[in-house]
Amino acid sequence: MDIRDIAKHAKVSIATVSRTINRVPTVDPVLAKRVWQAVDELGYYPNTQARTLVSGKSRIFGLIISDVTNPFFPGIVQAFEEIAVQYDYEILLTSTVCDQQRMEKAVRRMIERQVDGVAIMTFGMEDTLLEHLRFRNVPLVFIDVAPPLPQVSNIRIQYQIGIRQAVQHLAALHHRRIAFVSGPPGLKSADARVAAFRSAMAEKTLEAPDHLIVSGQHTIEGGLAALAQLTELPEPPTAVMCSNDVSAIGVMRKAYELGLRIPDDLSVIGFDDIHLAEFVIPPLTSIRMSQTELARLSFHALLADVERAVPQPNGTEYFLTTELILRKSTGPARSTL
Amino acid sequence: MDIRDIAKHAKVSIATVSRTINRVPTVDPVLAKRVWQAVDELGYYPNTQARTLVSGKSRIFGLIISDVTNPFFPGIVQAFEEIAVQYDYEILLTSTVCDQQRMEKAVRRMIERQVDGVAIMTFGMEDTLLEHLRFRNVPLVFIDVAPPLPQVSNIRIQYQIGIRQAVQHLAALHHRRIAFVSGPPGLKSADARVAAFRSAMAEKTLEAPDHLIVSGQHTIEGGLAALAQLTELPEPPTAVMCSNDVSAIGVMRKAYELGLRIPDDLSVIGFDDIHLAEFVIPPLTSIRMSQTELARLSFHALLADVERAVPQPNGTEYFLTTELILRKSTGPARSTL
């Protein structure tokens, strides 16, 4: 079943069928009607592969994330897909689990499938891999980390806004020893959060000594270990801010194991504001970084690059704000400490 | 950059290049070496669209799920992708959020992209939609719900195994009023769990009256509402089993709000054993239905259908077992009740 069958059935040429399907306005309405009728009767669906082959545009965007299993990403995937469907794009999702081989394969797959652009939300992607994409002028969009290159856009997350709000909130509750459970060191988006934390603390003339900044690897297990480490300090923190919600959940879990009540004994603040944050016990105060908005920005960044005839010399920058969402996991500092 | 460039560069015909790339064994090693060298030097990647066009095989499987945002699915997506990569397949993911329009569009997209098979893990998919796929002889695999049709396989989940274990576990802890928070009524995989629950209760000569079986919609919010409803009963349950972990989390959350301690005041058992189950507070006892295994079975079901020259008259059935995973959310029944 192909365009020729439709042509035969509608008694027109295949060119007319093609034009009709593609809504070229110059087609005689009478013929167009016959074509649509044939399409309907035969249940014809155009073959995207063939279209791609001739047009050179696959209408596929790659989406590389580090781990679908991390609750932060599904929200993005969902939103990204929703917009993609709307614009008649397909999405090639790949969850690299930070495995170098998987990334390599991901890039290869994307190129072989002729993606029109790639959104990269994973880390540890080697430059040589990116070169393969850049070499083919595939538009790219990064979170946080893009160097200024043509066809490479960047979403800058304004961490300091939400983090400052969080620190101010804790300070107002008389917390002074505030710990920070960071993400994997070296990961730009994690380092940026630490930096924002330090500067927000400095603004309130609070100290942020190194021993109060521990790595939580952005995982539940990491959060577990981080709080274990923090509570062994001679002067443990009365509040802990986490670089993401998942590690905050780990921290809460460990607090439970240690018999620390939240927020009475320990205040906890997460980052990302994943759906689940609202439903953990107690509901987690978190810094929202809208996943929907992030997906929207990424998609439109790629779309803009695709539609732009001449590439911008320096890519484009987009900004995404963050904001504190107050729930029940924060309370006044324990005066006894 | 195409196969011709490689041919020119390696001083062979395009046929030889094609054979080399496709590892046809009869190629002269000397020529093959020249080809690979050219491929390397020019950074050539074969164009999948063109390959698909001629071979008729896209090496794409569709994966239709109801909601990536539901923590049950990411594990499946991850596992499915992992196997797909291994077999050089691509996956077209779509999260329908149970929206009829989205499903329709999903099916259309799949057909247009010439998928070689579709795994359907959503519900409310109308038969007319499926007909479009069946009409094109696209192999299909369902969870639980497939009628016996050629090219339509089915993964049967053995709910009763795990559910019986759970009921026996609760019975051993002297629970007699055990509630069941079900999924959306009409959803086959949810109804099957209710049925399994009823029969397991009957086996232990325990009653399972209708007022102790309430719908939790498989959502956190549903779980919240379900427990609210159950605690208003004149004789509230001492234990509640949930049709999935997400609603169990909702139940736990509501218990927290109501001041009910788990497991002292109320025992809770989930279903699915999502990653998170281990990390909620307290760790959730759950019935495991391996997501990895489910993905593996689905993938291989499709693969088998693709590779089978003559379709089986009745599709194939696969079985997936379930088992109770004991954690901390279950304890002895409160004797006072």
Add this chain to the structure above:
DNA sequence: TTGAAAGCGCTAACAC
């Protein structure tokens, strides 16, 4: 406004 025909990048049948 419509149709004939070339060609997108590749595989596979066939001839050498």
Add this chain to the structure above:
DNA sequence: GTGTTAGCGCTTTCAA
């Protein structure tokens, strides 16, 4: 064992 060539289903000139 290798090369030539005819399509795969579609879009898009170009002529009519």
